[in-house]
Amino acid sequence: MTRPSHLAPRLSDGLAALGLPAQPLTDRLLDYLALLVQWNRAYNLTAIRDPDEMVVKHLLDSLSIHAHVAGRIADIGTGPGLPGIPLALANPGLTVSLVETAGKKARFLREAVRTLGLERVVVHDCRAEDVPESGQHDQLLARALAPLAGILRLGGHLLKPGGRLLAMKGRDPVDELADLPPGYRHLATHPLRVPGLDAERHLVVVEHIAG
Template sequence: MSEHNLPPAVADTLQRGLADMGLAAELAPPLLRYLALLHRWNQTYNLTAVRDPQEMVTRHLLDSLAMQPHVADGTLADLGTGPGLPGIPLAIACPGLQVTLVESNGKKARFMREAVRQLQLGNARVAESRAEALDEPGQYDQITARAMDTLEGIVRVGGHLLRPGGVLLAMKGIHPHEEIAALPAGWRVRDVVPLQVPGLSGERHLVTITGP
């Protein structure tokens, strides 16, 4: 399936969303190719509970890209990425970012390998592994997890991957006061930034945490 097999309204929604977020219109074609592939595979392999392509634009693509201004060039491990969210949209939008897509589910890992191949994403690789079992300690400038766990849980399973001075970028809904209070000793919140996602109701925050 190519992007041309998606309803025309899907491309319109994405292009409006990119414009609202100040992102380049040139990102739309590869994002639509990724979305078309995800939609096709999802009909067989149930990779995401979101099945409507229009809803996927908002809840997957634009939601993932909302954190793009806060991501720096370098290395990033996306933990429990599922079908590649937010890692693949970030790899598309940030060519200076080297993304490792960490996912233990075999069918999701297979999908991502195919997406990376078809999109020719030279700055993305798939690690079919649980985050805590990934034997790459201190190799990443940044780690992220969009819907994986509590902040404490993310640190517990993925904190070993961060280099000294690296940061955890965690996508959350409402301001996670209780999760912040439960962070392990030595882990500190640098900032909590509200994010605006076009078409998405409810709160979104990006929590930036530095390691010990």
């Protein structure tokens, strides 16, 4: 696995724009990226195949929410570990459950966790509804997964009372807020800026208020 060091300047500049330190995070992220590129050739883990494009649309996009993430988190529909793995690399204090139903992606996740030494990250190869961690998470993460109500139907049981869904969206999903199920309330919608990406990004924060 060869680290794509030629991408380091762009990644380091993007991290600085997000308020994150360049090192050792740049090298750690490039190790993850190298593994993703290697596995993607054989297993088609992501439709984005250009490593330079992955820096922006996978790594920096995932890290655009870092200031909002804390505690114990569940990343449902994580695919190849996005945003959970970049966030765990940026903040080693996070406890992260990566939830992915596709077997080939779950195998990649286990290899990435092992190779990167992510001792506080676990992989669940099952549906979000079947993760045996009900009421244990401070935050539920979902990146371009489903409408807000659908995300909460899948993974809302994982949240503690007072826990929060952090849903990463493109456009501001104003129309989805009216469909939130009982026991949840919309707290905020934050516009996000992803360095190098000329597209809308928003983070929707929903609180679990049921006892």
